[in-house]
Amino acid sequence: MKRLLEFLESRASVTSLWRAFADEAVPVRGAWLYTLGSAALVALLVQFASGFALALAYAPTPDHAWESVRAIQTRLPAGALVRGLHHWGASAMVLFVALHMARTFFFGAYRRPRELNWLVGLALLLLVLGFGFTGYLLPWDQKAYWATVVGTKVPAALPVVGAAASRLMAGGPVVGAATLTRFYALHVVLLPLLTFAFVGVHLLLMRKHAHAGPTDGPDPREPFFPYQAARDGAVGLTLVLALFWLAARHPAPLERLADPTDTSYVPRPEWYFLPLFQLLKFFKGPLEPVGTAVLPGVSILLLALVPWLDRGASRRPRDRRLVLAAGGAGAALLLGLLYFGNLDSPKGSSSGLDPASQPPPDARLLGGLASYERRGCASCHGMDGRPAPAPSPGAGAAAGGAALLPLAARSHTLTGDAATLHVKEKSVKAPAEDEDGENPNKDIPSLLAYVEALGKDGARFSALPQPIRAGGAVIDREDCRQCHQLYGEGGRRGPVLAHLLGKRDKDWLVAHFKEPKKLVEGSKMPSFKFLSDAELSAMSDYLLAMP
Amino acid sequence: MATRRTFTLAALGTAVAAASSVSGAVVAFVLGPLRRRAPQEHVLLDAGPAAAFEALRAGAAAPEEILVERTVEDGYMTRRVKERFAIVHDGRAASGLAALVTTCSHLGCGVSWDAGRKAFLCPCHGGVYGPDGAVVAGPPPRSLTRLPLVVTGGRVQIDTSALDA
Incomplete structure (x- = not known):
């Protein structure tokens, strides 16, 4: 060990670098306030790690972005956790960068010779907001789409350069495929590179000029390691634990697929853009650029100029009343806008996965589930393919109670005819013959498909809302696939059953099931009046929930 | 009259020229969306x-x-x-x-x-x-x-x- 360290020291000065890093004298007073920057750094590392993981499974095209995010959220192992970390980590970044900046402002630590590092910090704040803005679009859900429509239009009202700036951001006249690739490239290539470069410069400059320390009075110092390192570590660890807790308890939201024709959607941005969004409501007509560009631009410029506007010798708060009052007023304005923006926001659906974005499984599987229940398969195999651990002797079917789960995973020990025969013979309750004299066993293919799917994501089926389960079963039983494609399979006489949400509503669908010809001229679809209203309503629910 | 100074200037010039031609190509690409398509005839x-x-x-x-x-x-x-x-x-x-x-x-x-x-x-x-x-x-x-x-x-x-x- 000692020799390894000696080797590293002689070849790479590792030990001396560590000593220089660890022995830096840092202020004792206000030490906990100095952990805010480290917390931002921890959040950045969380973002980098979780972002890398997300990029592995994400596809930046309008046709696949939402699907791929939904797969991350619902199907991939640890996907919801990683996306939750990234989602909450983004808020943590903004929060800690802002708090760190407020602390620096209050301490007047931007004063000579640290002006340059204040500017680097400001650039980092803008980079973080850039991450937020570009990252937001990537899931391509309703919120993503509409927030970006507004965001790319914000510069459009500027004189002369407005239209061009807006076009460059969107990559074309409207938000679409080119916007998504542009934002993706910025989010995963350019912004991370710039951020790491600026963070490096920020830390080097911080060490070059050392900490400014408290604003007045004695300034005792202690080595960074282990005292401040322990505080930074404690705060960083708490932050990571908090992010895990948030990711687990409040999953990152995913709304419905972006729908440019849906004018009923009320878009609201993420909290850190809410003040800007609220500001845009106050400036009308020709004054619009005041809200979109002048005020934000002037605020950023003022922040940048702070080290040159406040140049006195003393950093004591009582000698900097004007500066602190101005800063306080700015912060109060921002918080006020945030508060009122939040009041105006529609309630509900603020976190968690929008139920409408959970895709129902193929109707065939739900038909299979219904016949699994109807035929009493559960009495031997258990509700979800796992037989009860110790079947009572009275159950009478202990011998046949094979666990379906490993069976399905072993990819059918029983296949084809043998499986069909098994179902016919062992069904506790053979289905009664249909009134129309239809084959009473026509449900068996669906049943077998269901059993096979049980092995893969069985748990999902029992968690489905009842109308979705019932609706899928009816669609399977009535064999809508004869004429319609569902999940890419089925006849071509009728239109494909997909993406109905936003195009049709439930009333229309129910009325259409009853009298197709009344609503669609020249329709060849037969009437389904004979189904109960509950069944028709459930079918509509199922269809509207489909991707 | 090759002096250290001329060499430095020449090297610097070459580096700047190379870097700016690469950046020029990238910038032209990034600015691509500014080009408008001819408006469609009556659709x-x-x-x-x-x-x-x-x-x-x-x-x-x-x-x-x-x-x-x-x-x-x-x-x-x-x-x-x-x-x-x-x-x-x-x-x-x-x-x-x-x-x-x-x-x-x-x-x-x-x-x-x-x-x-x-x-x-x-x-x-x-x-x-x-x-x-x-x-x-x-x-x-x-x-x-x-x-x-x-x-x-x-x-x-x-x-x-x-x-x-």
């Missing part, structure tokens, strides 16, 4: 049978929102998208009708007709437009974009040549 979109809009033509009905399929250039692909228009009464047009693009002139959110308030409302920043698409209240700087309509062969058709300009 007529079918909005339905003229009979369906009789009451509206007479000015006796509220604006009607319709969804029409249209082919658009979307970045690297061409695809069919649904687009929402509002068909409104227009006394001055020969057809008696006009089509409004339901995109708010403020920041591009989608407006929709509110039968109660008899106005088009924007859900984002509270813009309000009258039945003819003119701004009534809120931040929008311009009225809703109006597209000409023609009625031919008993069908209402929207002239979309002004879109995507």
Whole structure:
């Protein structure tokens, strides 16, 4: 060990670098306030790690972005956790960068010779907001789409350069495929590179000029390691634990697929853009650029100029009343806008996965589930393919109670005819013959498909809302696939059953099931009046929930 | 007369030239979307049978929102998208009708007709437009974009040549 360290020291000065890093004298007073920057750094590392993981499974095209995010959220192992970390980590970044900046402002630590590092910090704040803005679009859900429509239009009202700036951001006249690739490239290539470069410069400059320390009075110092390192570590660890807790308890939201024709959607941005969004409501007509560009631009410029506007010798708060009052007023304005923006926001659906974005499984599987229940398969195999651990002797079917789960995973020990025969013979309750004299066993293919799917994501089926389960079963039983494609399979006489949400509503669908010809001229679809209203309503629910 | 100074200048110049040609190519690529496509010649979109809009033509009905399929250039692909228009009464047009693009002139959110308030409302920043698409209240700087309509062969058709300009 000692020799390894000696080797590293002689070849790479590792030990001396560590000593220089660890022995830096840092202020004792206000030490906990100095952990805010480290917390931002921890959040950045969380973002980098979780972002890398997300990029592995994400596809930046309008046709696949939402699907791929939904797969991350619902199907991939640890996907919801990683996306939750990234989602909450983004808020943590903004929060800690802002708090760190407020602390620096209050301490007047931007004063000579640290002006340059204040500017680097400001650039980092803008980079973080850039991450937020570009990252937001990537899931391509309703919120993503509409927030970006507004965001790319914000510069459009500027004189002369407005239209061009807006076009460059969107990559074309409207938000679409080119916007998504542009934002993706910025989010995963350019912004991370710039951020790491600026963070490096920020830390080097911080060490070059050392900490400014408290604003007045004695300034005792202690080595960074282990005292401040322990505080930074404690705060960083708490932050990571908090992010895990948030990711687990409040999953990152995913709304419905972006729908440019849906004018009923009320878009609201993420909290850190809410003040800007609220500001845009106050400036009308020709004054619009005041809200979109002048005020934000002037605020950023003022922040940048702070080290040159406040140049006195003393950093004591009582000698900097004007500066602190101005800063306080700015912060109060921002918080006020945030508060009122939040009041105006529609309630509900603020976190968690929008139920409408959970895709129902193929109707065939739900038909299979219904016949699994109807035929009493559960009495031997258990509700979800796992037989009860110790079947009572009275159950009478202990011998046949094979666990379906490993069976399905072993990819059918029983296949084809043998499986069909098994179902016919062992069904506790053979289905009664249909009134129309239809084959009473026509449900068996669906049943077998269901059993096979049980092995893969069985748990999902029992968690489905009842109308979705019932609706899928009816669609399977009535064999809508004869004429319609569902999940890419089925006849071509009728239109494909997909993406109905936003195009049709439930009333229309129910009325259409009853009298197709009344609503669609020249329709060849037969009437389904004979189904109960509950069944028709459930079918509509199922269809509207489909991707 | 090769001196250290000339070598340094030459080396620096070469490096700058190489770097700027690479950046030039990248910048040209990034600025690509600024180039506008030639506006399409009259593209007529079918909005339905003229009979369906009789009451509206007479000015006796509220604006009607319709969804029409249209082919658009979307970045690297061409695809069919649904687009929402509002068909409104227009006394001055020969057809008696006009089509409004339901995109708010403020920041591009989608407006929709509110039968109660008899106005088009924007859900984002509270813009309000009258039945003819003119701004009534809120931040929008311009009225809703109006597209000409023609009625031919008993069908209402929207002239979309002004879109995507």
